[in-house]
Amino acid sequence: MDMLAAMRVFQRVAMTLSFTEAAERLGLAPSSVSRQIDLLEDQLGVKLLTRTTRKLSLTEPGELYKSRVDALLAEFDAVHDSVATFASEPRGRLRVSVPRVFGKRVLSPLLPAFLKAHPKMSVELSLTDDYADLVETDIDLAIRIGTLGDSTLISRPLGRYRRVLCCHPSYLRTRAQPTEPADLAAHNCLRYRQSGERVVWAFSHRDRDVAIEIAPHGDLSANDVEVLLGAAQAGGGIALLPHWLVGDAIDRGELVQLLPDYPLAGGRQAAGIHFVYAINRRQSRKVRAFMAYVLDQAGHLFA
Numbered sequence: 001m002d003m004l005a006a007m008r009v010f011q012r013v014a015m016t017l018s019f020t021e022a023a024e025r026l027g028l029a030p031s032s033v034s035r036q037i038d039l040l041e042d043q044l045g046v047k048l049l050t051r052t053t054r055k056l057s058l059t060e061p062g063e064l065y066k067s068r069v070d071a072l073l074a075e076f077d078a079v080h081d082s083v084a085t086f087a088s089e090p091r092g093r094l095r096v097s098v099p100r101v102f103g104k105r106v107l108s109p110l111l112p113a114f115l116k117a118h119p120k121m122s123v124e125l126s127l128t129d130d131y132a133d134l135v136e137t138d139i140d141l142a143i144r145i146g147t148l149g150d151s152t153l154i155s156r157p158l159g160r161y162r163r164v165l166c167c168h169p170s171y172l173r174t175r176a177q178p179t180e181p182a183d184l185a186a187h188n189c190l191r192y193r194q195s196g197e198r199v200v201w202a203f204s205h206r207d208r209d210v211a212i213e214i215a216p217h218g219d220l221s222a223n224d225v226e227v228l229l230g231a232a233q234a235g236g237g238i239a240l241l242p243h244w245l246v247g248d249a250i251d252r253g254e255l256v257q258l259l260p261d262y263p264l265a266g267g268r269q270a271a272g273i274h275f276v277y278a279i280n281r282r283q284s285r286k287v288r289a290f291m292a293y294v295l296d297q298a299g300h301l302f303a
Contacts, residue, residue, distance in 0.1 A: 007069045009036040014066040017056045090286040091120035097132040097142040101225055105245055106298055114293050121286055134278045141277045141287050158273040159302020162243040165258040170235040181212045181262055188237035189216035190228045201240060203262040244301040273302055
């Protein structure tokens with residue numbers, strides 16, 4: 001039995017608590033994953049997982065084994081990457097965690113050309129709005145939007161997070177275009193809203209040091225910016241959306257930017273977008289190659 005391969009299989013199962021999901025991520029059949037775990041448990045002489053018809057869970061030895069395997073595989077990958085820096089080109093699998101919509105709209109169109117330029121690399125993209133633990137998992141690199149908290153992770157800026165007000169030109173055919181934030185009271189505002197959250201749009205003025213807050217109203221709120229974008233493109237109202245998502249559509253005239261003299265003030269929109277990675281990935285040629293490519297191809301979206 002290949003112990004290293006078996007440990008990687010166990011790590012995936014322990015992370016997902018699902019043979020099926022672990023198999024999908026590893027590109028294996030679920031039966032093969034289950035067999036690897038059986039062989040590993042036979043080799044160790046202990047049960048690592050408790051199996052029921054509804055779920056998997058780690059046993060006490062499984063919890064201990066996972067913590068040691070995570071540390072061991074992270075160290076193994078770090079040693080491998082540090083030696084691989086002497087190679088003439090980046091190689092190996094790069095695991096990237098990225099916010100879901102950002103990954104779909106910004107990163108996924110870049111991947112075919114990136115992989116063509118680096119034929120000895122592969123990319124495993126994890127689309128999630130949750131922050132992955134880069135120290136305890138095998139994620140090489142993450143992209144995070146917003147203010148970074150204190151941590152031992154290394155960060156590198158990708159750019160600014162900006163939001164803009166916009167709507168489809170058809171929405172304005174029967175309505176007066178707003179010229180100041182107070183005018184939004186007469187418009188249907190499509191609002192991004194998490195459960196129970198009070199929605200406030202805060203504006204500043206280019207020539208005045210004053211903040212203007214409004215509570216937008218409308219017939220649609222959602223916790224997904226793609227839903228709001230679709231509604232705006234259909235002429236359903238005015239939406240406040242990330243510039244990286246709508247900038248190209250505004251440039252093409254498919255959407256109209258509103259209130260350009262009143263940029264959004266403070267909060268999340270004033271924060272940045274960062275690459276973050278654990279300290280043991282700092283010498284990875286594949287991480288550096290990916291960051292450089294994204295900056296070169298998409299950096300203009302976040303200027």
